Amino acid sequence: MSWTDERVELLKKLWGDGLSASQVAAELGGVTRNAVIGKVHRLGLSGRAKTTTTAPRARRTRAQTTRPPRTNAGAAPTVGANALKVDSKPQAAPQPRAEKKPETDPVVIPISKRASILTLTETTCKWPIGDPGDGDFHFCGHKSEASAPYCKYHSEIAYQPSSDRRRAKKAG
């Protein structure tokens, strides 16, 4: 299976649509996710979402090409001197991924009881509203299920799979 123009187009379309490499590979068929990723790279589409590009990890050199025994692979502190680590901002409260991804579910919060941090109980929705450092910061305050941290509304949007869609297993 070679990369025809149509294939590439579809690849770009799917990839641009936010599908994962595996998904795109499944859609195209006959290719593995590695192939897709490789192609995507060559096309220059790799810069879609910054994921595991936190730090410039040591690039493999030719010496390692000969089947590294993966004994201490990655343990080489070649870039350790570069001190590229950034300061972790102390997040006062967990900010659920509600926004940022309007394509999933633009759940709108109907009402807010403006529960203060002191009025939270085990049945109080602890969904943070507003910026933790802001004076207007408060919690949802809705009645949560049993011991759920969030109310019905927020429980749904709070739980988001790491990947958007799980590929459906094909029967047969």
Next chain:
DNA sequence: CCCTGATTCGC
């Protein structure tokens, strides 16, 4: 343990 993308090298 499963997933994800990123990178590199041999063909």
Next chain:
DNA sequence: GCGAATCAGG
């Protein structure tokens, strides 16, 4: 150019 192997983070 292509794709497996591999790595690394979640």
